[in-house]
């Protein structure tokens with residue numbers, strides 16, 4: 001659906017050259033929610049803006065539904081862009097227009113007749129649950145409601161792809177969740193492909209099917225969200241996963257855990273193994289004691305993921321055997337202190 005092929009973007013400023021995106025290749029499937037995560041300056045915005053050619057790649061190609069975007073004439077590109085909706089961190093609404101007028105604006109540009117525009121705007125207002133707000137101005141709306149207008153406007157021309165540029169970064173956690181639920185619902189109902197960029201693993205965890213991790217302009221890791229949570233490879237990915245799997249209490253307690261007694265071990269459960277009485281079996285099978293220090297269950301888009309921090313005491317060789325057994329069951333194990 002979206003093929004990003006060896007894309008590079010360099011910016012020249014003050015005689016300096018910055019490589020914002022450095023040889024990135026990604027293949028995004030039709031109907032999936034694909035997330036790109038990275039810290040500030042990683043190149044996420046530049047990358048997502050190359051998907052609709054708001055930024056032109058210095059090298060490489062972006063192929064959308066089989067069409068090389070950079071090979072299109074200005075007119076053909078404008079038409080193609082109507083099928084790529086975009087929403088932004090700061091909503092980018094027209095402040096002098098009402099909710100309905102904002103939503104009708106892209107239809108006006110596309111030359112859709114007035115009656116049809118009105119009808120479509122009403123449908124979209126219902127979809128994003130803004131009934132009753134159609135004649136209000138953006139300044140009269142909450143942040144979440146403004147983003148709902150942004151989403152409705154982005155969907156006006158029935159796009160195949162929705163690009164989300166840090167769409168929830170300006171919102172509080174509860175509103176963030178309601179906007180993420182809406183995006184998930186739109187993806188499910190309309191089969192829309194969604195590409196989002198974020199610096200929050202919570203966003204990836206809640207709605208994405210796959211994720212790419214960016215650092216210094218490069219994609220350093222890519223995979224299914226469930227796999228990335230279970231087996232993060234790169235240091236940066238591990239840090240992002242920790243954002244949601246390790247509570248602040250675990251992180252601060254980790255510094256204090258004493259090593260004088262046994263080992264402190266973090267176990268990560270996902271899928272089938274999460275439903276099994278693994279710890280009670282462990283105590284029965286091995287000559288060890290287990291003390292539960294912390295536990296947390298996180299919901300992913302379609303599954304759940306649990307972390308449990310335990311203190312294991314006993315003979316070192318027996319602890320090692322018990323840990324080996326946990327690993328053989330598919331439990332992710334990390335020794336935090338020994």
Ligand SMILES: Nc1ncnc2c1ncn2[C@@H]1O[C@H](COP(=O)(O)OP(=O)(O)OP(=O)(O)O)[C@@H](O)[C@H]1O
Nearest residue numbers: 011013018020038039040041042043044045046047
């Ligand atoms: N128009 C531009 N001119 C010059 N440098 C730019 C331009 N746009 C981005 N950059 C630089 O490219 C690098 C990547 O920026 P980009 O905005 O894509 O990163 P990001 O991951 O989206 O970060 P943030 O979340 O802070 O926006 C940064 O070093 C940035 O300063």
